[in-house]
Amino acid sequence: MRRAVKARAGHTSEGTLERLEALCRERGQRLTRQRRAVLRKLAAERRALSAYELLARLRPEDGRSTPAGVYRALEFLMEAGVVHRLESTRSFILCEHPDAPHGGQLLICRVCGQVVEAEDEPVAAATGRLGERLGFSLDPRVLELTGVCARCRARSAAH
Amino acid sequence: MRRAVKARAGHTSEGTLERLEALCRERGQRLTRQRRAVLRKLAAERRALSAYELLARLRPEDGRSTPAGVYRALEFLMEAGVVHRLESTRSFILCEHPDAPHGGQLLICRVCGQVVEAEDEPVAAATGRLGERLGFSLDPRVLELTGVCARCRARSAAH
């Protein structure tokens, strides 16, 4: 029997579905079976999945899934702000804070792949000021920070 | 006749070649013709180039360049710390501060592609503290920030 793990595993935060339904109403779009399926697969992971990993998980349930279909679902979910793309690993992960308006930060453990999402004000403020100083109006994009998480560090210290 | 443009265009900073030569001595490697060629092409641009754009620029001079060769040269230059990879655009750019030890920030204009490199202490400090707070020891990786530069903003404001 496993201990409960924090936020991400196994479910979608309440905000997510609401947000998606609102967006659909607003724009005349639809929260289809395929989009729900992609969302569900992402919600079942604590780490990010590549589009083709997602495809492999979808195929058993729906043999007609295609790369294009997966990418289209992901695009929809990203526009809705409930999924992030990790550029550094070319993969996708469920957003833990779908209601936060500003871009947050993602800390990615390069050993175990775990991703922790943060909304750190000091970081946001510092990058904002840097942008101003250099004349850039920065997109509120999510910042990716890679490193080693506490657990993996402990494990490697213990040999 | 064109006005001089800041740092990046047309030349390699003094630190770069020194650093490469030192690294080669240290590790028994060589600063070969091909590696110099890739460096030169990157030095001629203010924006980042994809590996295949580089390849296209190298082919006229050396018809035997291959993707693998370009990637190998880039890998060498990145290990030496004189070239950065922009994950968000899958492209490569010359480093303006080859001597700065810590990871800096790259501000990328999503309109014109211009890249400005910064070494901002407040940003570095804020991300470092965030990492500590969440138990991550962060890699000194370069941070990518996308947005719109002052010039492109002005241009689009004027219609």
Add this chain to the structure above:
DNA sequence: CGCCGATTGATACAATGTATCATGTTACGA
């Protein structure tokens, strides 16, 4: 020269992402 490690060339292929067009599906109004 002849060896040795570093580097390159050549080829093939893997992984990631898109374009296009025909076909389904759904909401909504006549």
Add this chain to the structure above:
DNA sequence: TCGTAACATGATACATTGTATCAATCGGCG
């Protein structure tokens, strides 16, 4: 209920980005 227009998917093909492998070559040094 039926038609229809917008939204979404399926199928196919292809573009882009990145690697693996192995033989050939280069450059310095005894």
